[in-house]
Amino acid sequence: MAKILVATEKPFAAIAVKGIREVVEQAGDELVLLEKYTDKAQLLDAVKDVDALIIRSDKVDNEVLDAAKQLKIVVRAGAGYDNVDLDAATAHQVCVMNTPGQNSNAVAELAFGMMVMAVRNFYNGTSGTELKGKKLGIHAFGNVGRNVARIAKGFGMEVYAYDAFCPKEVIEEAGVKAVDSAEALYETCNIVSLHIPATAETKNSINAALVGKMPKGGVLVNTARKEVINEAELIQLMEERTDLKYVTDIMPVANEEFAAKFAGRYFSTPKKMGAQTAEANINAGIAAARQIEGFLKEGIEKFRVNK
Structure with a gap:
């Protein structure tokens, strides 16, 4: 036994x-x-x-x-x-x-809850925007990314994805537009949802150079890992780009600084809620x-x- x-x-x-x-x-x-x-x-x-x-x-x-x-x-x-x-x-x-795959739908639904909250200005009573017609970028097209794509279609969004390890044909078979690089994803999409793991290659890879390519009013959504974010560079970028918003399910090390500097443009769950x-x-x-x-x-x- x-x-x-x-x-x-x-x-x-x-x-x-x-x-x-x-x-x-x-x-x-x-x-x-x-x-x-x-x-x-x-x-x-x-x-x-x-x-x-x-x-x-x-x-x-x-x-x-x-x-x-x-x-x-x-x-x-x-x-x-x-x-x-x-x-x-x-x-x-x-x-x-x-x-x-067991938590994938739960994480994807949370990502959309955070997106809606961000584009509606965190429910502060002011006029926001809608997700319909916006371009959503999915960074990594695994189990969670596929569920995000499924839900996004219901919202009437244009869905793009980049995954260094997933063939372009697989992405496009799911009815999603595949792009050739992370840079192309960020410069194309109004909202980017992160689903990359924390590896030696991805840690601190979401930096100012990448996020800075997003169009005006860009929203970065992180339900992946905090280690993939270059926090110092993102803080500096958000100081320079007052149009950007960051919502995350993984509290950053610099949470207090983010919260103090970017009221109305930043939100973190107190504990990881994806699953x-x-x-x-x-x-x-x-x-x-x-x-x-x-x-x-x-x-x-x-x-x-x-x-």
């Missing part, structure tokens, strides 16, 4: 935990919970004798992996996995997976449990993200 730990500082909804438990127990395994923990020592103690670990935004680093002597697999319930040290996991012979829906919670949690059981029982590694 395998022991599977759900370690979530920010817990799953009760109905999601119920679904996870059903998957695990039907497979003949044991589920244990560590919810709302306040100290890393609690996590280090909880992982000592577990075979598998389900997390959300919780950090799994070398110290956690050292403590987890029996650990075979970690599944991040969600698309991003930069909170897991992949090299350390590989060194410990631990498989790491994510659950791509915070009942549906996404359930989908990602149950998918994580199923992937663990598939790995433990049959060696299935479909969503493995480390070597």
Whole structure:
């Protein structure tokens, strides 16, 4: 019997935990919970004798992996996995997976909620603009980007996308106009929605030179990762370009400076909200449990993200 730990500082909804438990127990395994923990020592103690670990935004680093002597697999319930040290996991012979696609619609809907708020001047009572007829740029055309494109068509927007790793034909098959560079996307679109991961190549890549290409009244929407934004350059650009707005689901390091300088042009959620829906919670949690059981029982590694 395998022991599977759900370690979530920010817990799953009760109905999601119920679904996870059903998957695990039907497979003949044991589920244990560590919810709302306040100290890393609690996590280090909880992982000592577990075979598998389900997390959300919780950090799994070398110290956690050292403590987890029996650990075979970690599944991040969600698309991003930069909170897991992949090299350390590989060194410990631990498989790491994510659950791509399970949170995609939730994140896409949030992106549109933020867009509407931005173009309506944050509901301050003044006259705003509409999304219909505007050009929307999707920066990275993965699961979330595709959902953003689907919703944008319902709003009557012109949809463009750039993805260095997605073939142009795939983008255009979805009824979206593919552009050849990030620069072309930004200079074309009134609104750009970010969906790129935080990698060595993308960190700080959303800079003044790129965002500065946006047309007058441009809106940058970030539901991806804060690390991709060059905050110092974006602050300087927004000081120079008083027409630009920035809305983000990931609070910047310089949040206080953004808020103080750009009232009426800047908004950040207090905590990342992209996957915070009942549906996404359930989908990602149950998918994580199923992937663990598939790995433990049959060696299935479909969503493995480390070597």
